[in-house]
Amino acid sequence: MLGRTLRILSAAALILATSLAAVVTVAGPAAADGCYTWNRNLSQGANGDDVRQLQIRISGYPGNGAVLGLDGDFGPATKAALVRFQQAYGLGADGVAGPATYTKLYQLQDDDCTPVNFSYAELNRCNSTWAGGNVSAAQAKANALVSMWKLQAMRHALGDQPIRVTSGFRSVACNNAAGGSATSRHLYGDAVDLGAGPHTLCRMAQQARNHGFREILGPGYPGHSDHTHVAHKSSRFWSASQCGI
Ligand SMILES: [Zn+2]
Numbered sequence: 001m002l003g004r005t006l007r008i009l010s011a012a013a014l015i016l017a018t019s020l021a022a023v024v025t026v027a028g029p030a031a032a033d034g035c036y037t038w039n040r041n042l043s044q045g046a047n048g049d050d051v052r053q054l055q056i057r058i059s060g061y062p063g064n065g066a067v068l069g070l071d072g073d074f075g076p077a078t079k080a081a082l083v084r085f086q087q088a089y090g091l092g093a094d095g096v097a098g099p100a101t102y103t104k105l106y107q108l109q110d111d112d113c114t115p116v117n118f119s120y121a122e123l124n125r126c127n128s129t130w131a132g133g134n135v136s137a138a139q140a141k142a143n144a145l146v147s148m149w150k151l152q153a154m155r156h157a158l159g160d161q162p163i164r165v166t167s168g169f170r171s172v173a174c175n176n177a178a179g180g181s182a183t184s185r186h187l188y189g190d191a192v193d194l195g196a197g198p199h200t201l202c203r204m205a206q207q208a209r210n211h212g213f214r215e216i217l218g219p220g221y222p223g224h225s226d227h228t229h230v231a232h233k234s235s236r237f238w239s240a241s242q243c244g245i
Pocket of ligand 1: 186191193
Protein backbone atom coordinates (compact mmCIF):
# COMPACT_ATOMS: atom_id res chain seq x y z
CA MET A 1 0.00 0.00 0.00
CA LEU A 2 2.77 2.39 0.99
CA GLY A 3 4.79 1.32 -2.05
CA ARG A 4 1.83 2.02 -4.32
CA THR A 5 1.27 5.41 -2.72
CA LEU A 6 4.94 6.27 -3.21
CA ARG A 7 4.75 5.21 -6.84
CA ILE A 8 1.74 7.45 -7.37
CA LEU A 9 3.46 10.32 -5.57
CA SER A 10 6.65 9.92 -7.61
CA ALA A 11 4.60 9.80 -10.82
CA ALA A 12 2.86 13.00 -9.75
CA ALA A 13 6.23 14.59 -8.95
CA LEU A 14 7.52 13.61 -12.38
CA ILE A 15 4.51 15.19 -14.09
CA LEU A 16 4.98 18.34 -12.00
CA ALA A 17 8.68 18.49 -12.83
CA THR A 18 7.94 18.02 -16.53
CA SER A 19 5.34 20.81 -16.43
CA LEU A 20 7.77 23.13 -14.67
CA ALA A 21 10.45 22.34 -17.24
CA ALA A 22 8.01 23.22 -20.02
CA VAL A 23 7.16 26.52 -18.32
CA VAL A 24 10.85 27.34 -17.86
CA THR A 25 11.55 26.54 -21.53
CA VAL A 26 8.76 28.82 -22.73
CA ALA A 27 9.75 31.64 -20.38
CA GLY A 28 13.45 31.48 -21.26
CA PRO A 29 15.29 33.64 -23.78
CA ALA A 30 14.49 32.99 -27.43
CA ALA A 31 17.79 31.24 -28.14
CA ALA A 32 16.05 28.78 -30.41
CA ASP A 33 12.77 28.74 -32.21
CA GLY A 34 10.37 26.00 -33.30
CA CYS A 35 10.36 27.23 -36.89
CA TYR A 36 13.77 28.61 -37.70
CA THR A 37 16.75 29.87 -35.71
CA TRP A 38 19.32 32.32 -37.02
CA ASN A 39 22.86 31.60 -35.90
CA ARG A 40 24.71 34.75 -36.96
CA ASN A 41 24.15 38.45 -37.39
CA LEU A 42 23.28 39.45 -40.96
CA SER A 43 24.21 42.70 -42.68
CA GLN A 44 24.69 44.01 -46.17
CA GLY A 45 26.95 41.73 -48.21
CA ALA A 46 25.84 38.51 -46.50
CA ASN A 47 24.25 35.73 -48.46
CA GLY A 48 22.77 32.34 -47.84
CA ASP A 49 19.56 30.62 -46.84
CA ASP A 50 19.50 32.51 -43.54
CA VAL A 51 19.34 35.75 -45.54
CA ARG A 52 16.50 34.34 -47.59
CA GLN A 53 14.63 33.31 -44.44
CA LEU A 54 15.03 36.88 -43.20
CA GLN A 55 13.87 38.31 -46.54
CA ILE A 56 10.66 36.26 -46.43
CA ARG A 57 9.81 37.66 -43.00
CA ILE A 58 10.52 41.29 -43.89
CA SER A 59 8.97 41.04 -47.37
CA GLY A 60 6.14 43.28 -46.16
CA TYR A 61 8.53 46.21 -45.74
CA PRO A 62 9.85 46.91 -49.27
CA GLY A 63 8.66 50.53 -49.41
CA ASN A 64 5.81 52.00 -51.44
CA GLY A 65 5.25 50.16 -54.73
CA ALA A 66 8.34 48.01 -54.33
CA VAL A 67 8.77 44.25 -53.98
CA LEU A 68 11.66 42.71 -52.08
CA GLY A 69 13.55 39.99 -53.96
CA LEU A 70 13.85 36.72 -52.04
CA ASP A 71 17.23 35.79 -53.48
CA GLY A 72 19.34 35.16 -50.38
CA ASP A 73 21.59 38.14 -51.15
CA PHE A 74 21.60 40.89 -48.52
CA GLY A 75 21.76 44.02 -50.69
CA PRO A 76 20.60 47.64 -50.21
CA ALA A 77 16.91 46.78 -50.69
CA THR A 78 17.09 44.11 -47.98
CA LYS A 79 18.82 46.57 -45.67
CA ALA A 80 16.15 49.22 -46.32
CA ALA A 81 13.38 46.68 -45.68
CA LEU A 82 15.04 45.59 -42.46
CA VAL A 83 15.33 49.20 -41.28
CA ARG A 84 11.60 49.68 -41.92
CA PHE A 85 10.83 46.48 -40.00
CA GLN A 86 13.01 47.59 -37.09
CA GLN A 87 11.37 51.03 -37.05
CA ALA A 88 7.90 49.46 -37.14
CA TYR A 89 8.67 47.58 -33.94
CA GLY A 90 10.69 50.24 -32.17
CA LEU A 91 14.00 48.38 -32.46
CA GLY A 92 17.37 50.01 -33.10
CA ALA A 93 17.09 50.69 -36.83
CA ASP A 94 20.62 49.89 -37.96
CA GLY A 95 19.78 47.54 -40.84
CA VAL A 96 21.69 44.72 -39.18
CA ALA A 97 19.80 41.60 -38.13
CA GLY A 98 21.00 40.65 -34.66
CA PRO A 99 19.55 39.36 -31.38
CA ALA A 100 16.86 42.06 -30.99
CA THR A 101 15.61 41.55 -34.54
CA TYR A 102 15.60 37.77 -34.16
CA THR A 103 13.78 37.92 -30.83
CA LYS A 104 11.04 39.97 -32.49
CA LEU A 105 10.86 37.56 -35.45
CA TYR A 106 10.60 34.58 -33.08
CA GLN A 107 7.72 36.34 -31.34
CA LEU A 108 6.03 36.92 -34.69
CA GLN A 109 6.28 33.38 -36.06
CA ASP A 110 4.49 30.18 -35.21
CA ASP A 111 6.27 26.83 -35.18
CA ASP A 112 5.10 26.16 -38.76
CA CYS A 113 6.75 29.45 -39.82
CA THR A 114 3.51 31.28 -40.49
CA PRO A 115 3.17 34.70 -38.87
CA VAL A 116 1.21 34.57 -35.62
CA ASN A 117 -1.92 36.23 -36.97
CA PHE A 118 -2.35 34.12 -40.11
CA SER A 119 -2.43 30.38 -40.82
CA TYR A 120 -2.10 27.95 -43.70
CA ALA A 121 -5.66 26.76 -43.04
CA GLU A 122 -6.95 30.30 -43.41
CA LEU A 123 -5.09 30.72 -46.71
CA ASN A 124 -6.44 27.49 -48.15
CA ARG A 125 -10.11 26.64 -47.72
CA CYS A 126 -10.03 24.74 -51.03
CA ASN A 127 -8.20 21.55 -50.07
CA SER A 128 -5.66 20.30 -47.55
CA THR A 129 -2.93 19.36 -50.03
CA TRP A 130 -2.30 22.64 -51.92
CA ALA A 131 -2.39 20.54 -55.11
CA GLY A 132 -4.29 21.17 -58.34
CA GLY A 133 -3.33 24.79 -58.97
CA ASN A 134 -0.99 26.21 -61.60
CA VAL A 135 2.18 25.44 -59.62
CA SER A 136 3.32 22.53 -57.48
CA ALA A 137 1.71 22.12 -54.08
CA ALA A 138 5.00 23.03 -52.38
CA GLN A 139 5.33 26.19 -54.45
CA ALA A 140 1.72 27.24 -53.82
CA LYS A 141 2.23 26.81 -50.08
CA ALA A 142 5.53 28.72 -50.18
CA ASN A 143 3.85 31.53 -52.11
CA ALA A 144 1.07 31.69 -49.54
CA LEU A 145 3.63 31.95 -46.75
CA VAL A 146 5.18 35.05 -48.31
CA SER A 147 1.76 36.65 -48.75
CA MET A 148 1.03 35.99 -45.07
CA TRP A 149 4.20 37.81 -44.00
CA LYS A 150 3.20 40.75 -46.19
CA LEU A 151 -0.22 40.74 -44.57
CA GLN A 152 1.36 40.58 -41.11
CA ALA A 153 3.27 43.78 -41.92
CA MET A 154 0.09 45.39 -43.21
CA ARG A 155 -1.84 44.28 -40.13
CA HIS A 156 0.74 45.88 -37.87
CA ALA A 157 0.69 49.10 -39.91
CA LEU A 158 -3.10 49.18 -39.56
CA GLY A 159 -2.87 49.22 -35.77
CA ASP A 160 -2.71 45.46 -35.14
CA GLN A 161 -6.42 45.11 -35.83
CA PRO A 162 -7.51 41.85 -37.51
CA ILE A 163 -7.45 41.41 -41.27
CA ARG A 164 -10.18 39.08 -42.48
CA VAL A 165 -9.17 36.55 -45.15
CA THR A 166 -12.08 35.30 -47.27
CA SER A 167 -10.18 33.32 -49.92
CA GLY A 168 -6.62 32.23 -50.65
CA PHE A 169 -5.20 29.33 -52.66
CA ARG A 170 -7.53 27.68 -55.16
CA SER A 171 -7.07 24.57 -57.26
CA VAL A 172 -8.39 24.83 -60.83
CA ALA A 173 -11.59 23.13 -59.66
CA CYS A 174 -12.03 25.51 -56.71
CA ASN A 175 -11.24 28.52 -58.90
CA ASN A 176 -13.80 27.47 -61.49
CA ALA A 177 -16.38 26.97 -58.76
CA ALA A 178 -15.63 30.47 -57.43
CA GLY A 179 -15.91 31.97 -60.91
CA GLY A 180 -12.28 33.11 -60.85
CA SER A 181 -10.39 34.05 -63.99
CA ALA A 182 -8.28 31.34 -65.67
CA THR A 183 -5.16 33.43 -64.97
CA SER A 184 -6.09 34.12 -61.34
CA ARG A 185 -3.20 34.40 -58.90
CA HIS A 186 -5.33 32.29 -56.53
CA LEU A 187 -4.12 29.35 -58.66
CA TYR A 188 -0.54 30.18 -57.58
CA GLY A 189 -1.23 30.48 -53.88
CA ASP A 190 -0.14 34.08 -53.46
CA ALA A 191 -3.53 35.78 -53.88
CA VAL A 192 -5.57 36.67 -50.84
CA ASP A 193 -9.06 38.14 -50.77
CA LEU A 194 -9.79 40.40 -47.82
CA GLY A 195 -13.24 41.13 -46.41
CA ALA A 196 -14.37 44.38 -44.83
CA GLY A 197 -14.26 44.85 -41.05
CA PRO A 198 -12.65 46.25 -39.04
CA HIS A 199 -10.92 47.97 -41.96
CA THR A 200 -12.75 49.21 -45.04
CA LEU A 201 -11.91 47.59 -48.37
CA CYS A 202 -10.40 50.86 -49.60
CA ARG A 203 -8.24 51.32 -46.49
CA MET A 204 -6.73 47.86 -47.10
CA ALA A 205 -6.28 48.43 -50.85
CA GLN A 206 -4.50 51.72 -50.14
CA GLN A 207 -2.30 50.30 -47.39
CA ALA A 208 -1.39 47.22 -49.46
CA ARG A 209 0.63 49.47 -51.78
CA ASN A 210 3.29 49.70 -49.05
CA HIS A 211 3.63 45.99 -48.38
CA GLY A 212 4.95 44.28 -51.49
CA PHE A 213 1.77 43.41 -53.40
CA ARG A 214 2.15 43.86 -57.17
CA GLU A 215 -1.52 43.09 -57.71
CA ILE A 216 -4.22 45.03 -55.85
CA LEU A 217 -7.84 44.90 -56.99
CA GLY A 218 -10.63 46.54 -55.04
CA PRO A 219 -13.87 48.53 -55.22
CA GLY A 220 -14.29 49.98 -58.70
CA TYR A 221 -12.60 47.04 -60.39
CA PRO A 222 -15.16 44.60 -61.89
CA GLY A 223 -16.18 41.86 -59.45
CA HIS A 224 -14.46 43.47 -56.46
CA SER A 225 -17.19 45.44 -54.75
CA ASP A 226 -17.21 43.05 -51.78
CA HIS A 227 -13.53 42.30 -51.27
CA THR A 228 -10.04 43.60 -51.81
CA HIS A 229 -7.70 41.23 -53.63
CA VAL A 230 -3.94 41.36 -53.06
CA ALA A 231 -1.36 39.14 -54.77
CA HIS A 232 2.05 38.88 -56.32
CA LYS A 233 2.66 38.87 -60.06
CA SER A 234 5.48 39.73 -62.46
CA SER A 235 4.30 43.26 -63.24
CA ARG A 236 2.28 45.78 -61.30
CA PHE A 237 -1.48 45.94 -61.75
CA TRP A 238 -3.36 48.03 -59.23
CA SER A 239 -6.99 48.93 -59.81
CA ALA A 240 -9.55 50.14 -57.29
CA SER A 241 -10.99 53.31 -58.84
CA GLN A 242 -13.43 53.92 -55.97
CA CYS A 243 -10.43 54.04 -53.63
CA GLY A 244 -8.41 56.43 -55.77
CA ILE A 245 -6.19 53.62 -57.03
ZN1 LIG B 1 -9.01 37.37 -55.47
